[in-house]
Amino acid sequence: MSKVLIIGAGGVGNVVVKKCAMHPEIFSEIVLASRTLSKCEQIAKEVGGNRVQVAQVDADDAKQVADLIRKHKPDLLINVALPYQDLPIMDACLETRTNYLDTANYEPKDEAKFEYSWQWAYQERFKEAGIMALLGCGFDPGVTGVFTARAAKHFFDEIHYLDIVDCNAGDHGKAFATNFNPEINIREITQKGRYWEDGKWVETEPLSINRMVNYPEVGPRKSFLLYHEELESLTKNFPTLKKARFWMTFSDEYITHLRVLENVGMTRIDPVRYEGIDIIPLQFLKAVLPEPSSLGENYEGKTSIGCHIRGIKDGKERYYYIYNNCDHAATYKEVGAQAVSYTTGVPAMVGAMMMLTGKWKGEGVFNVEDMNPDPFLEALAENGLPWHEKVDEFIEFND
Numbered sequence: 001m002s003k004v005l006i007i008g009a010g011g012v013g014n015v016v017v018k019k020c021a022m023h024p025e026i027f028s029e030i031v032l033a034s035r036t037l038s039k040c041e042q043i044a045k046e047v048g049g050n051r052v053q054v055a056q057v058d059a060d061d062a063k064q065v066a067d068l069i070r071k072h073k074p075d076l077l078i079n080v081a082l083p084y085q086d087l088p089i090m091d092a093c094l095e096t097r098t099n100y101l102d103t104a105n106y107e108p109k110d111e112a113k114f115e116y117s118w119q120w121a122y123q124e125r126f127k128e129a130g131i132m133a134l135l136g137c138g139f140d141p142g143v144t145g146v147f148t149a150r151a152a153k154h155f156f157d158e159i160h161y162l163d164i165v166d167c168n169a170g171d172h173g174k175a176f177a178t179n180f181n182p183e184i185n186i187r188e189i190t191q192k193g194r195y196w197e198d199g200k201w202v203e204t205e206p207l208s209i210n211r212m213v214n215y216p217e218v219g220p221r222k223s224f225l226l227y228h229e230e231l232e233s234l235t236k237n238f239p240t241l242k243k244a245r246f247w248m249t250f251s252d253e254y255i256t257h258l259r260v261l262e263n264v265g266m267t268r269i270d271p272v273r274y275e276g277i278d279i280i281p282l283q284f285l286k287a288v289l290p291e292p293s294s295l296g297e298n299y300e301g302k303t304s305i306g307c308h309i310r311g312i313k314d315g316k317e318r319y320y321y322i323y324n325n326c327d328h329a330a331t332y333k334e335v336g337a338q339a340v341s342y343t344t345g346v347p348a349m350v351g352a353m354m355m356l357t358g359k360w361k362g363e364g365v366f367n368v369e370d371m372n373p374d375p376f377l378e379a380l381a382e383n384g385l386p387w388h389e390k391v392d393e394f395i396e397f398n399d
């Protein structure tokens, strides 16, 4: 019996709240707080039965978050607002000695750069306060780290090559929309790519490398090399890795829109003077694009996210592939959300479940691969995200 405070009432927040509400034996009390109170009220209404209390908060302000925590005294805070709020929310958790979980690592508003250093810097303070922070517990980052931990624990003596592949083969019927927060999504995609090779990072021009990748039940899709945050923690936690890359699919239509928006300056994150006020073009663009939470209806097709891993077991080479496929229409039917929100929100709920039941515990700041993958993956499959694995069967990467 635990109380959870969820911050962020967007696409992912909607899923986390509804999935927590399905487990009253663990999440006996749920509080949802966000910048816009009406969005919290709408989600609470959809859950019904007075299961969810709501509150308004500006999570850029650590004091407001700390006051909210003092009022509700949660056992755990789940942060599914934006990466900008990670540090003020962690500060509030420290001040009130509250456990913390998020799905995306911190990035400063004025620079499109994300890395764990800012949050790892809380390690000693969280440890001294006797509380736990679990970072990046969505799908990627999140499940991809747990998949890698499972491979290392059960299938390899050493893992050498990791290729994380993320495909959204769904169609929402809109000319251009992003599946999670547009501002964060476009910042991520328009920055330089990066992969790990022989102990160092190799930088690439944005979206300059692509290849066809086969996805189960989907088929071949053009996949682009990106830098993604779990590469930072996985290469640190699995030092035998010789190469680690991240690939994501984008349609030609999506890439064309993105290039036009970039070329006309709409993805800029520096202020532009417009009729006497400063506006950030990317923030304005976000305001005119569809909200991720609105994309669910009529969304068809599947996501397919997984890890291709090569390494050594008992002196022999081994190829291991583990993945989940998730259907947009099915998740919409279940919780009124498209599959990208669902595949993020379910692992966040499962991570919270692990922490609140003591299956994952610790004092300090952790990434998911620091924890035992087995109970997490069991609960993940039971809660809507079944996964599959193939050993020496499905060989996609050999470079």
Ligand code: NDP
Pocket (backbone or CB within 6 Å): 007, 008, 009, 010, 011, 012, 013, 033, 034, 035, 036, 039, 057, 058, 059, 060, 080, 081, 082, 083, 085, 103, 104, 136, 137, 138, 139, 140, 141, 142, 179, 180, 181, 182, 184, 291, 292, 293, 340, 341, 343, 344
């Ligand atoms: P949305 O934009 O749909 O939702 C974000 C929510 O946070 C909105 O309700 C927003 O409020 C709220 N918010 C923003 N700023 C503040 C603030 N200062 N104080 C309080 N609330 C605030 O995004 P998503 O739900 O798609 O994404 C949520 C998080 O999940 C992001 O951090 C994203 O990066 C992460 N993510 C992680 C993935 C993974 O696999 N690990 C995959 C996809 C997403 P308002 O409604 O007023 O704008």
